[in-house]
Amino acid sequence: MLRNYIKTAFRSLLKNKGFSIINILGLAIGIASFVLIALYVNHELSYDRFNQKADRIFRIVENLRTENEMLFQSTSSPPMGPALASQMPEVDKFVRMQDWSFLVRKGDVSVFEEGCLLSDSSVFDIFSFPLLEGNPKKALTEPYSIVLTTSTAKKYFGDEPPLGKTLNMNGEEYKVTGLVADVPENSHIRFNMLVSFRTWSDQVNQPMNNMWFWNGFHTYLLLKEGEGQVEKLRAKMPDFITRNIEKGGMYYEDLPLQPLTSIYLETPRSWENGKRGSQNNIYTLSIIAGFILLIACFNYINLATARASRRLKEVGLRKVLGAQRRALVYQFLGESIIVSILATCMGFMLAALVLPVFNTLVETPLVFSLFPGSLTTWGGFVLIALVLGLLSGVYPALVISGFQPLQIFRGAPQSIFGHNGLRKMLVSVQFVISIVLLAGTLIVFEQLDLLRSRDLGFVKEATLLIRNNGDRAMVDRWETVKGELLKVPGVLSAAACSTVPGEPSNNLYATIEMEDGKLSPSNINTNFIDSDFLPAYGIEIIAGRNFIKGSRADDTTAFIINETAVKDFGWKPEQALGKKVDQNGKRGTIIGVVKDYHYQSLHHQVAPLILQENKWAYSTLSLKIRSDDMQTIIKSIGIKWKDLTNNLPYRYSFLDEEYDRLYKADAQLGKVAGIFAGLAIAVGCLGLLGLTSFSVERRVKEIGIRKVLGATLGNIVLIISKEFVGLILLSFVIAIPITWFLITRWLDNFTDKVTIGPINFIVAGLSVLTIAWITISYLSFKAANSNPTKALRNE
Structure with a gap:
């Protein structure tokens, strides 16, 4: 029986090649888009989770009150970590960090080395930065000692063992005491070398006990194991501040604890360290991925229910011969899953093909392998295929299997055409999504143009910057x-x-x-x-x-x-x-x-x-x-x-280029949103092409009669296309408040923002309407130019 179902499914797909291609291609584009965005989102959410003790690592940040303002800083002062470790039983260890840079001289070569991180020796006890050579307990205990990453060591010493060798940095000799693996790409803390904290403390040459407002360090705490440690420590913070820090015109209102795994995507505070992502971009791209997949599923439901009219007699005959509704549901769901499997195969291959281009766009080294493929990849493949097959196919399967044989063979008025209302609703939702994405993308680009053209109060053009190294x-x-x-x-x-x-x-x-x-x-x-x-x-x-x-x-x-x-x-x-x-x-x-x-x-x-x-x-x-x-x-x-x-x-750079990098995440969002908005419209138009084809096929005799009675080409095109054009106009009206709400939330991230005017909505609506009109007109003209005698001669 299963083999019979599979044979029937493939015969149906081959018999209706046009519908099958549109279904599979639409789903494939939706799946490829979803996979690419899912890879990016998963990568952004993975930051700092490679640390084995990540759930116990927290960063101390400051809410600092002055007489004139409130300062929300990511930094803290030198005595903060030691005081918390000695006074709070919940704290196991601490590490202080600060970004440095050095002029490194080796022989006749001078190199300006950025990404140097001042650090306490406890860094290897807290973070999972594996020390390949050297003693993790002693590597950063002495002043002027450094630990190099493998790539930095290779740059300066080639294949020679680096331990015990020295580098001249800013005129001082620093000794290499350790070799650490290169920092994982998904770490918000980045460095090429670690420099012992004692290097700085010895240079300052003064006690740090009272440096409570020297806020130039990032302090991380490792809490002891056990439940409720974070809550206990947070509850003790007010008393800690009162005991240790004198309250004057400037004082600490709070010392919040940031979980390590949330730092990368949280709203940045002043003086952030390392890499930062954008939580808003994650939400936006996740919504876009869901939208595109939703459009593809709606296409399938629309085309499957529309195509069902050709299979009413098959359903009736099967029921007369004793087939139960459950068996018919299984058959049609099986066909849907087969289509979904084919589309998923194509979608995964499309995603693998365009991944290098997508990586360039988002500037992130995403990895997606099909062969041999990981368990996660194939697990995702099976899950997407089954879920999409069931979601897309359950409604058409129930509708098709629900008709009674007498209604079918007597030509009763209730037929598959009674579901036009649902199809219209799904088409409307598709174009609402397309217009929202397109209008939103236009406003994003307009905002970026405003940022580039805004009077900044200084001249940034033609300014060459040279670092003194x-x-x-x-x-x-x-x-x-x-x-x-x-x-x-x-x-x-x-x-x-x-x-x-x-x-x-x-x-x-x-x-x-x-x-x-x-x-x-x-x-x-x-x-x-x-x-x-x-x-x-x-x-x-x-x-x-x-x-x-x-x-x-x-x-x-x-x-x-x-x-x-x-x-x-x-x-x-x-x-x-x-x-x-x-x-x-x-x-x-x-x-x-x-x-x-x-x-x-x-x-x-x-x-x-x-x-x-x-x-x-x-x-x-x-x-x-x-x-x-x-x-x-x-x-x-x-x-x-x-x-x-x-x-x-x-080392030179241009000020305008460096300043524009401040909006790198926003520019990336605009590019990615623009591309996927175009894909959403393309997938929607594929479905519209299939529905128009079905509509033309259903009304072929009507078209023939109208032509015989003198209807012009324009009349017929208008008759066929007016219901779809009306749906697009309705979608335009619905899309306006949705776009306004979403884009207003995004614009809240800027102090200077564009005014949301009607022109963006009009351009988006007209663009979608034009593309849809071209799609509809192609089949309409083809039907209107056909010979009416052929349609009237065939029953």
Whole structure:
């Protein structure tokens, strides 16, 4: 009996090749889209879960209250970890981390090494970073000791054993005490080498017990095993803060605990470390994947119920011969599962073929193997095939098997055509989804255009950035290097700073004089700049003055703040001038106020900012260059740079490109959403093609009679297409509020956002309507041009 069912199923598929191809192709595209997005979502959700103790690892973060604002920081202070480990029985171990970079010299070669991580020796007890060589208990206990990843060790030492060898970094000799495996790609903590924490503590050379507001480290805790440890520790935090940290003008309101596995996708706090994903993008892409698969399933249901009219006599005859309804349901469900298996095979192969392109699009190394294939892959294959087959086939199977033989052979009015209402509803849902995806994608691209064209308050075009590579010899040579580079043809200006717009600024403790003469403590974003920075970037001074080049007084006592800081302190710009500031041991007064400029991304409001001179903090040289013949200018700058800096690495980038990377996740979402919106429309039109074909076939005699009675080609096309066009118009009306709701939630991530106007909905609706009209018109014209005598001659 089973073999008979399978034979019948394949005969039915071959007999209706057009419907079968549309069904299988539509489902295959839906499955391929679903698989690709599922791979990406699964990868994003897997971050940090490779750590064996991940469920017990938490990061300490800070909710810091100042007199003017609330700061939500991912960082913590040096004494935080040791104090919690010694005072809280729930804490087993702690590790403090901080990103560093070094100028590494080996022989005549100089390399600027980023991704160096200052760390306590307990890092190997907490995280699953396997140490391949060296003693995990001692590798990071001594100052100036480093642990290299395998790829970094190979870069500097080739195939030689690295243990015991030294590297000259920033003029100091560091000893290699360990070799660790390369960090897994799905870790939010990234590094090329680990540097012992004692290196920093010995350099600071002062007790850390009272550094409660030196918030420059990321602290992770390993809690002891047992239930309820997290809740117990959280409950004790208020008492811990009261006991250890004096409450003044700035104080800790809370020290939340972030689970390790949630850090990657949680809303970023200030001064985040490592890689970050986007929870909103995960939700959006998951919805898109579900939508496309839903459209494909609706196509199957529509086409299966429409095609059933051809099989009514088969059903009637089987019932007369004694077939029970259950057997017919099994047969039609079997056909549905066979179609689903074929579509799943095709979908998985499509996903494997386009995966390299998808990886390039999302910049993620996803892996999907069919042969030999993993248990997960084949388990997913069977699950998708069965679930889709059952979901898509259960309704058509029940409908087809439910007709009585007398109704079929007597030509009773109740027939499969009585289910037009359901098919119309499913078609409407398909086009609602298509319009939502297309309109949403258009608004995403419009928002990205706004971000690129927004007046940021500074000039970012044609700005070449050169890093000083941590060379201490540059401290006393900034002005000389700038002056010589200005002689290069095409270089218009040169300025030095610690951070450029788009990079995280330093967040430093400061006390600022208020109107009543009292000093208000606050952590405030800080950038160290020279006197050429503001004019080079076109940043406007609205009160006071700029730093004076070569002025000893400005170098040691002058500060400049931005408009937002002025507003937060309750002043007018002119009132800020002369106010006293004490920051990091530098005492002086405010000499100027600059107009707000977006030194962070437009995801954030402009925050208070203080600017000061400090040649020891400069790390980047900004050169404004002519936009014509840029390659020649860049090459000339490189030659001059190496002559001036004793062959330091010439690492350059462009400010506009670096700033645009702040919206990388948003741009990726726009591209991916656009592609899958197109696929959703394509799958919907495949179903529409099949339904139109069925509609034309059902009305072939009507068309013939109308033509004989004088109906024109346009009349017939209009008659066939008007019901589908009406459904699309209805879908357009339904899609508008859904799109508005979803896109408004997404736009909440930006401080500057586009206005959602009618034009995006009109363009999306007209696009879908045009594509659908072309699909319908193709079959309509074909039917209208056929010979009416053939239709009227055949019964």
